[in-house]
Amino acid sequence: MEQSYWLLNVTLDDGFIFEDGKIIGTKTELYNLYINNGVIDTIQLAEIPIYSTKTSVHDAGNLLALPAFKEMHNHLDKTYLGLPWKSCIPAANLIERLNLEAKELAELASTGQHRAEQMLQLLLKGGATHVRTHVNIDPYIGLKNLEEIQKALETFEGKMTHEIVAFPQHGLLRTNSSSLMRQAMNEGATIVGGLDPGGVDLNIEASLHEMMDIAVEFNADIDIHIHDPGHLGFYTIQKLTSLIEDARWNNRVSLSHAFALGDVPIEKSREMASILANLGVSVMSTVPINRVMPPVDLLHDYGVHVALGCDGFYDSWSPYGTGDMLEKVGRLAERYKWIDEYSLSQSLQFITGGVKTLDKDGKRLWPNVGDEASMVLVEASCSAEAVARRANRNAVISHGRLAYGGLVIESALK
Known part of the structure; x- marks a missing residue:
């Protein structure tokens, strides 16, 4: 035009x-x-x-x-889109799932650009003109996925803007990926990722400190995935907020999944919502249907910026999904029984960057x-x-x- x-x-x-x-x-x-x-x-x-x-x-x-719309939580490098149909292999827990994924990373690497382009077109068709994508950075794949995703994103220049999260999917400490993460930040990643310092890295303080050190070194924002439930996940979030205060990293951290915020008593959720709002910490949710999710309504009421994303789908983690952000916010509205005119119209802000x-x-x-x-x-x-x-x-x-x-x-x- x-x-x-x-x-x-x-x-x-x-x-x-x-x-x-x-x-x-x-x-x-x-x-x-x-x-x-x-x-x-x-x-x-x-x-x-x-x-x-x-x-x-x-x-x-x-x-x-x-x-x-803005798709704020995606994994372009993981999708099977563009390849023959393949369902998932069941896994008993997160570590088993990670091990299964590691076995196919090299096999998928050569088709990274093609697969990512299929996903980007699906997101665009649904109305998303911005995507935040997490890209695996680990010893199994090195920077290959980053290179492939960058090429895919270039083909959508002018149609979609993007952010790239260097994501230690298999554990920052667990796979000794600190040097690779720094390479990724030098090679075009724009956000430092993190993953379950407790459940995966088995050392909450050391993992969080290393993630923050990388972010400060590159003057980059953070997007950390915390799947750990209950007390473990909540304690991790508490330690993270302390680090944000110490590093003065206000308004620069996103907390993805944060299931623990929905696992603890409501009083604790309210207390943490106030802390997150004061620190400018955003919460990214995928609106799961098979587990507890963070209390989006409460977080929003306290002034926490909440955004939605489709996460990974059509991949080794899930055969389901549509890439449709309007469907995603519709599911959120259903979960919270937002059935009136005002609530439905206002819910749009969760997929538009707050607009x-x-x-x-x-x-x-x-x-x-x-x-x-x-x-x-x-x-x-x-x-x-x-x-x-x-x-x-x-x-x-x-x-x-x-x-x-x-x-x-x-x-x-x-």
């Missing part, structure tokens, strides 16, 4: 409908948007005539625009003039319906560029 054009007949959430002081629906209006160099330059009601010279015009056909279309009073928050022109055009009357019914995605626009789907192209206006 051109760098500058009009996008006509875009439906936007435009306010709430109130009855007896309660929100019972969403008002929408048709707008025309002028996109200029990847930014929304003008927003005007569709009924207002457009005057322009030699400007291309695209018609959204009354589709609803939503903020583009909401409306505030509690019905004032439009998105889009605004000056916003990045990244959006998903869906078949729905409003954002609440889009979440509840997992609306079809007809087109995805990334930084003003049509990244997926199609739009009606009209002749230039005179």
